[in-house]
Amino acid sequence: MPTKVVFFLLPKLHLLDLAGPAQVFSTANDLGHGYDLYYVAEVDEIVTAQGIPVKARLDWPELGPADLIVVPGWRSPRFSPQAPLAAVTKQRLRTHHAGGGQVASVCSGADALGAAGLLDGRRYTTHHDLTETLAARYPKAQLIRDVLYVEDDRVITSAGIASGIDLALHLVAVQRGAEAAARVAREMVVYARRNGDELQESAMLRHRGxxxxxxxxxxxxxxxxxxxxxxxxxxxxxxxxxxxxxxxxxxxxxxxxxxxxxxxxxxxxxxxxxxxxxxxxxxxxxxxxxxxxxxxxxxxxxxxx
Missing domain, CATH: 1.10.10.60 (Homeodomain-like)
Structure with missing residues (x-):
């Protein structure tokens, strides 16, 4: 069965936070690796930080342990006291993770995971401009600075903007193998890296730059x-x-x-x-x-x- 990837969209989301990972999973699907993409929000149209409206569905697909929810970043949690997330959405994130599923964030999307209680007791990262804000907001979590992404107990957070591509390539490599991730990176003409907070990189990716x-x-x-x-x-x-x-x-x-x-x-x-x-x-x-x-x-x- 294809892996379902649900992008949960918040108002003023950053386009690259969404488009980068979506392109990775879409390209992987084109290459035969089985990903179905969904775009869900609490309203049926989101206006991005760059001014482009994006249509979204209000209903969520049925998700299993093999599936993934990704929260792209938006502008900007520094200017709001809490993540603009409805209680039902926070519960949905918690339920998916408790059922064995993965949740991920790009940039300020970590604020949404924190609001859902998914950062507590775990390591995470975020955009360098937001580290002090989120460190104060979620004192039970361990902030890791100066890395592209961090994975801790099926909660995967990435730094800022383009790092969402690195996070998505890492997930493809874990789920479908390093060769699949290398082929996706080649199709996207990006430097394929998997370093995150890990010390090792697969040669299949390391020598594709x-x-x-x-x-x-x-x-x-x-x-x-x-x-x-x-x-x-x-x-x-x-x-x-x-x-x-x-x-x-x-x-x-x-x-x-x-x-x-x-x-x-x-x-x-x-x-x-x-x-x-x-x-x-x-x-x-x-x-x-x-x-x-x-x-x-x-x-x-x-x-x-």
């Missing part, structure tokens, strides 16, 4: 077949260039040779398997190494960029 179509096409092949024995000649033939040209363009775009990129993908997947109890030997075989010697050698190297 370029605009070389040829390198992206080769990465698409390696991402989907990283456990296979991929010859440079096969990769070059697939994109219609010489091996020398492929190596030059790919290295300039990603900072890695195609082989090194594949090794990093294998290593990351193997580390994930080992972290979940798989033996080094079994992990090596699962990611395409003939034996564990190469995996051990790669694990002993300094972390790749």
């Amino acid at each position: 370029h605009v070389s179509d040829l390198a992206h096409r080769v990465q698409d092949v390696i991402d989907s077949r990283y456990a296979d024995q991929l010859r440079l000649a096969e990769l070059a033939s697939g994109v219609g260039v010489s091996e020398r040209t492929l190596t030059r363009v790919f290295t300039a775009a990603t900072g890695l040779t195609p082989l090194r990129y594949q090794q990093i993908l294998r290593l990351e997947r193997a580390e994930n398997l080992i972290g979940h109890g798989t033996t080094i030997e079994a992990a090596a075989r699962a990611v395409g190494f003939e034996d564990a010697r190469m995996l051990r050698r790669l694990r002993s190297r300094p972390a790749a960029g």
Whole structure:
């Protein structure tokens, strides 16, 4: 079943807070990853902070634990004593989360989650201009500064404006895999990052911050077949260039040779398997190494960029 993503819209919402994440999930759906988008409000038309009216539905779709509610930011909680949210909407947010669902916010949308009681006892972030206001308003929550997004017990908050794209790409990566998120980022021509408040980034996203179509096409092949024995000649033939040209363009775009990129993908997947109890030997075989010697050698190297 497709994941339902409900955007709850408040008056004077910021367009990019809504459009950025909506584009991510819409693009993911276009690529076959199953997302249905809904736009709900307490009135049937919202005028954005940028002056554009947006139509919304008043009724909510039926939601399950796999579904997501996103509250985009609006202008601005600094000028109102509390989030302009009806009691029934606050209860709906609480009920969805209590039933196992995810709730997310962009920018000042964190104020809505706080008003619903969903920030209490949890870590969160928001736009840097709003940190002092929300820290005072929700003293039971732990504000995390200077990060793109924070996830705590199915409550996901992001910083300001464009960070909603990063949050949505992160959710696609978690729900549908890093390869899916990388493809979405490529389609949107954005720098794909998953750093949030985490220390690790998937190589599938970390090395997509370029605009070389040829390198992206080769990465698409390696991402989907990283456990296979991929010859440079096969990769070059697939994109219609010489091996020398492929190596030059790919290295300039990603900072890695195609082989090194594949090794990093294998290593990351193997580390994930080992972290979940798989033996080094079994992990090596699962990611395409003939034996564990190469995996051990790669694990002993300094972390790749």
